[in-house]
Amino acid sequence: MNDDLERRLRKVGTAPVSPLPERSVRAIEERLIAARQSAPRTRWMAVAAAVLVLAVAAAAFGLQRDRSDTLQPVSPPTEPAPLVSTTSSTVVLSPTTTASPTTTAPSTTLVSSGELPPTIPSPGTTVPGASGTTPPSPTVGPTAPTSPPSTVPPAPTSTTPAPQPVPAPSFTLTVQRVGDKLVFTWPAYTGADGRRYVLVRTTPAGLNQWPVAPSRIARTIADMGATRTVLDMPASDQKAWVLVVLGENRQLLAVSTVAISN
Numbered sequence: 001m002n003d004d005l006e007r008r009l010r011k012v013g014t015a016p017v018s019p020l021p022e023r024s025v026r027a028i029e030e031r032l033i034a035a036r037q038s039a040p041r042t043r044w045m046a047v048a049a050a051v052l053v054l055a056v057a058a059a060a061f062g063l064q065r066d067r068s069d070t071l072q073p074v075s076p077p078t079e080p081a082p083l084v085s086t087t088s089s090t091v092v093l094s095p096t097t098t099a100s101p102t103t104t105a106p107s108t109t110l111v112s113s114g115e116l117p118p119t120i121p122s123p124g125t126t127v128p129g130a131s132g133t134t135p136p137s138p139t140v141g142p143t144a145p146t147s148p149p150s151t152v153p154p155a156p157t158s159t160t161p162a163p164q165p166v167p168a169p170s171f172t173l174t175v176q177r178v179g180d181k182l183v184f185t186w187p188a189y190t191g192a193d194g195r196r197y198v199l200v201r202t203t204p205a206g207l208n209q210w211p212v213a214p215s216r217i218a219r220t221i222a223d224m225g226a227t228r229t230v231l232d233m234p235a236s237d238q239k240a241w242v243l244v245v246l247g248e249n250r251q252l253l254a255v256s257t258v259a260i261s262n
Helices: 003-014 022-065
Strands: 083-086 089-092 100-103 107-110 174-178 181-185 196-202 217-221 228-232 239-246 252-255 259-261
Touching: 174 259, 196 228, 217 228
Parallel strands: none
Antiparallel strands: 083 107, 089 100, 174 181, 181 228, 196 217, 196 239, 239 252, 239 259
């Protein structure tokens, strides 16, 4: 090394150095702290960007490799036409002997139009017309039409009881209006064959036939000990009433006198 250069370096190294101002020192310190804090954030952002790029690249590669989810129609697989094996037969006829079929080697026919191969008679089957005669065809007679069996509906059973003679009045029926009600009273029937009382609306002439229409029956009383009944009926025109006593099988036993209500 040159002596003069060495001397100069020693002079610079031993020269006093003026310290930096406090403001400059703080500025340098703040820059170092800011660089240290921003370094991890920058590193994580770089890593996230790299992962995103790799994911996009993998998705694009997968779409190129797999095209099963596209909207392009998938052509159905072409199936080969079935092979049908048929056997051709040659029949040799003789004037005195029964025809015997001669079977050749089976041939394979490709059926592509969906039609069935012709039916080949099995060996040992006699061919019609082989001996010069045609077998007679069976004769089928006309079929008589089949008619459904006639069903005769049963005759309706009559449920209307037979008319009965009407006896003469044998007890008194009275009626009295109480507001909107009609109160009927009568003496109790003492016979042992009575089963029920029936209050019937008639004409002033009284009861002239039995049985009567159901619409004319106002009340049926099964208690043979009863001597009173009440009907809800507001004031109206005059009406005629008769009380009858019935026995077994609706037999008419007794009839009351006519009672007129208003």
